[in-house]
Amino acid sequence: MKIITTIALxxxxxxxxxxxxxxxNAGLVPIPSSKTELLKLIDNPKNHITDAKVKLGEKxxxxxxxxxxxxxSCNTCHNLMEGGDDGVGAATGHKWRHNPHHLNSPTVYNAVxxxxxxWDGRAKDLEAQAQGPTLAHPEMAATKxxxxxxxxxxxxxxxxxxxxxxxxxxxxxxxxxxxxxxxERTLITPAPYDEFLNGYKEAMTPKQKExxxxxxxxxxxxxxxxxxxxxxxxxFNVTATYKYMNVGDFxxxxxxxxxxxxxxxxTQTAPYFHNGKVWxxxxxxxxxxxxxxxxxxxxxxxQSINDFLQSLTGKKxxxxxxxxxxxxxxxxxxxxx
Amino acid sequence: MKIITTIALxxxxxxxxxxxxxxxNAGLVPIPSSKTELLKLIDNPKNHITDAKVKLGEKxxxxxxxxxxxxxSCNTCHNLMEGGDDGVGAATGHKWRHNPHHLNSPTVYNAVxxxxxxWDGRAKDLEAQAQGPTLAHPEMAATKxxxxxxxxxxxxxxxxxxxxxxxxxxxxxxxxxxxxxxxERTLITPAPYDEFLNGYKEAMTPKQKExxxxxxxxxxxxxxxxxxxxxxxxxFNVTATYKYMNVGDFxxxxxxxxxxxxxxxxTQTAPYFHNGKVWxxxxxxxxxxxxxxxxxxxxxxxQSINDFLQSLTGKKxxxxxxxxxxxxxxxxxxxxx
Numbered sequence: 001m002k003i004i005t006t007i008a009l010x011x012x013x014x015x016x017x018x019x020x021x022x023x024x025n026a027g028l029v030p031i032p033s034s035k036t037e038l039l040k041l042i043d044n045p046k047n048h049i050t051d052a053k054v055k056l057g058e059k060x061x062x063x064x065x066x067x068x069x070x071x072x073s074c075n076t077c078h079n080l081m082e083g084g085d086d087g088v089g090a091a092t093g094h095k096w097r098h099n100p101h102h103l104n105s106p107t108v109y110n111a112v113x114x115x116x117x118x119w120d121g122r123a124k125d126l127e128a129q130a131q132g133p134t135l136a137h138p139e140m141a142a143t144k145x146x147x148x149x150x151x152x153x154x155x156x157x158x159x160x161x162x163x164x165x166x167x168x169x170x171x172x173x174x175x176x177x178x179x180x181x182x183x184e185r186t187l188i189t190p191a192p193y194d195e196f197l198n199g200y201k202e203a204m205t206p207k208q209k210e211x212x213x214x215x216x217x218x219x220x221x222x223x224x225x226x227x228x229x230x231x232x233x234x235x236f237n238v239t240a241t242y243k244y245m246n247v248g249d250f251x252x253x254x255x256x257x258x259x260x261x262x263x264x265x266x267t268q269t270a271p272y273f274h275n276g277k278v279w280x281x282x283x284x285x286x287x288x289x290x291x292x293x294x295x296x297x298x299x300x301x302x303q304s305i306n307d308f309l310q311s312l313t314g315k316k317x318x319x320x321x322x323x324x325x326x327x328x329x330x331x332x333x334x335x336x337x
Numbered sequence: 338m339k340i341i342t343t344i345a346l347x348x349x350x351x352x353x354x355x356x357x358x359x360x361x362n363a364g365l366v367p368i369p370s371s372k373t374e375l376l377k378l379i380d381n382p383k384n385h386i387t388d389a390k391v392k393l394g395e396k397x398x399x400x401x402x403x404x405x406x407x408x409x410s411c412n413t414c415h416n417l418m419e420g421g422d423d424g425v426g427a428a429t430g431h432k433w434r435h436n437p438h439h440l441n442s443p444t445v446y447n448a449v450x451x452x453x454x455x456w457d458g459r460a461k462d463l464e465a466q467a468q469g470p471t472l473a474h475p476e477m478a479a480t481k482x483x484x485x486x487x488x489x490x491x492x493x494x495x496x497x498x499x500x501x502x503x504x505x506x507x508x509x510x511x512x513x514x515x516x517x518x519x520x521e522r523t524l525i526t527p528a529p530y531d532e533f534l535n536g537y538k539e540a541m542t543p544k545q546k547e548x549x550x551x552x553x554x555x556x557x558x559x560x561x562x563x564x565x566x567x568x569x570x571x572x573f574n575v576t577a578t579y580k581y582m583n584v585g586d587f588x589x590x591x592x593x594x595x596x597x598x599x600x601x602x603x604t605q606t607a608p609y610f611h612n613g614k615v616w617x618x619x620x621x622x623x624x625x626x627x628x629x630x631x632x633x634x635x636x637x638x639x640q641s642i643n644d645f646l647q648s649l650t651g652k653k654x655x656x657x658x659x660x661x662x663x664x665x666x667x668x669x670x671x672x673x674x
Contacts, residue, residue, distance in 0.1 A: 062418055063418075064416070064419075064423075064424075065424065069425070069429070070423075070424055070425060071413070071423060071425060071429060076408070079401070080658060081399055081400075081658060081659055081660060081661045082401075082661055082663075083663065086401075086407075086408060087401075087402065087407055087664060087671060088406065088407060088408060088671045088673060089671075089673075092406070092408060092673060095433050096432050096433040096673075098673070267663055268663040268664075270664065279666075279670065280666065313663075316660050318657065319657070319658040320655065320656070320657055320658065321417060321418060321656040321657065321658050322418055323418060323653050324418045324419055326419075326420065326604055326605040326650075327424060327605075327607065329616075329617065333616065334424060334425045334426075336425060336426075336429060336433075336435070
C-alpha cells in the first residue's frame, strides 16, 4: 500500500514538474513571488513608483472632475471594483457617445505587463496611454488645460504633488497622467496559476492543470504568453475571416493586427475581443482556435481550457476608497454639452 | 496679570457656554459622540443595521450592473469620494438624460437624519428613496426584474444575502433597496461643530463660533436645524420670487415647498439649491436671506456664516473599495439604448 502511494505521489510530482517546464518552455512567466523582483518588473525607471505617487495617482484615477462633464473618471471605463473594465461592448463616454471604432475597454489590471497599450499598441506605456481617454471626445472629452486647472485649483492636490515630486514640481498634464500611470503600475493580481508556476504544486486543481496542458498543446500560448498571457501585438489580422470582423471600423496597427489581450481575470472581463462581441468564454476559445490556429477546438477541449483560465483569477489589491479634495471657487465648472 | 487671564478665560468660557445654549435653543443638535446613542438615531427598527448588511449594501451601492446600461451606480450621482453628490447642476443618467425637473442630486452623507427624502419629501426614508433612481428613466433606468436578476445571477451576492438575512431570504427588489438603505444609514460625518456642541469648546475656531452666532441671530436655524441642519420640508415656496425659480418645472411638494437641504459638508456639495443654479456659497447665503428671511445679508455677515459652515465639514467613514462579484452566464446583459 505504501509503495503504491509513493509511486502515485511521484507520478503527480513528475507530472506537475514537467507541466511547469512545459509552461516555461511555452513562454509562460509567473508574477514573481518576491516583492523586489516584482517591483523591478513593474517600475518606471523614469518615474519610480513611490507610495506618495501611488496614493495621489489613485485619487486622480478616481476623480471625475478630470473630464469635461466632471462625471467620468478613468474608473468609469476601467472599473477597479469590477474586472478593471466596464462590462459593456463598446466604451461609452461623454454625452453617451460610444467608441467610434466599437472598441471594448480593456482591463487595467496587469496592463503594466503589456509591451504596448491600446488595441493597436500605439502607446508605449501606461503613462502614454493615460493621455488618450482623458482627451478623447467620446471618452472624458477634456482638454489639457481643463485637467491642469482642475488639479491646480485644489490645495490638497497641489500639496500632494509637492510631497510626491518635491516643492519645485510644475503640475502639467503630463505629470498628472504620469502619476495616474504610476498608480496603474501597481494594479496587479497574483493568482493560483502564479503560485503553481512559482513552485507550489497544489495551487491549481487537477482540472486546471489538465487545462493548462491543453492550452499549451493546442498552441494558445504562442500568442498568450509572457507574464500577462498576452500584451504583445499580433492577434488576428482584423481583415481576416473573423466572425465579427465587420463590427466597427477598427483597422488595427500598421499591419492590421490587434494586440493580444491578457487572459488574467478573463472570467471577469466579458464581453471579449477588441469589439466586445462575444460574451461566452467557451465561444471565444473556439473562435480563437478557428481563426488563429486554424483548427476546430472541441467542446471538451474548450471546457478544459476554460478550467485552466479559472486559475488566472487573481487577488486584487486592497484599495481604500480615496476621499477626493473639495472643489474650490476656481475649479473649472462641469460642461455637460 | 494672572487675574486678567482668569477673567479673559472665564469670558471665553461663558461665551462658549452661552453659544452652546443658544445653539441648543435654536434647535441645533449635534451628532452624538456616544456610539450607542448614534446607533439609536440612525438604525432602522424594521431592519436593524448589521455589519453583514452594510458590507453587502456598499457593494450594491457601488455596482453599476444594477442599471440598465450597467454603467451607472448609486455612486455615480451620489459619489462617496466627493461630497456624496455629483457636482453638476442637474442629475445626469441613462443616455446622458438630465433630470427632467432640473433637480440637483442631494448628498447621501447624513441623509439618514432627514425626516423625508427627495426634494419634495415624497419618500419616507432612505430605503424608500433607493427605489426611485434605480428605476427612474433619466437615472439608472432599470426594471425591478433586471435588478433582481442581476443580483441573483451571482452566487457571491446570494451567499451574502443569506449571511445578512438568513438562509430563507427571498431576494426581492425591496430587499435589495432595503440593503442599500441600510448601508446609507451609516454614512455620517461628525464634524468640529459636533465636538463643539458636545462640549469640547476649542473644536471650533473663534471665527467659526462668531459665525454660528450670526447664523442663529439672523434666523438661518429656523429652517436649518436638527442634526442635519436641514432635512425637514419647508424651504422656500418654489413659486415665490426666487432668482432661479424658472429653472426646470419642479413644483415642490403639495404645498409647493422644497425640502431644506442639509448644511453638513456644504463646502463640498456645490452647486446649490434644488436646481443646482448657484455655485458660490456666499451668494447662496445672501439669496436665502432675501427669499427666506426677507432681509439683506451683508457681505460681512455672509462671510461670517460662511466661516461657521466650514466647521460642518465632517470626517467621512473609512471605506474600503469593495470588489464586486463577477458576472456569470445568466447575468442580464447591459442595454445602452
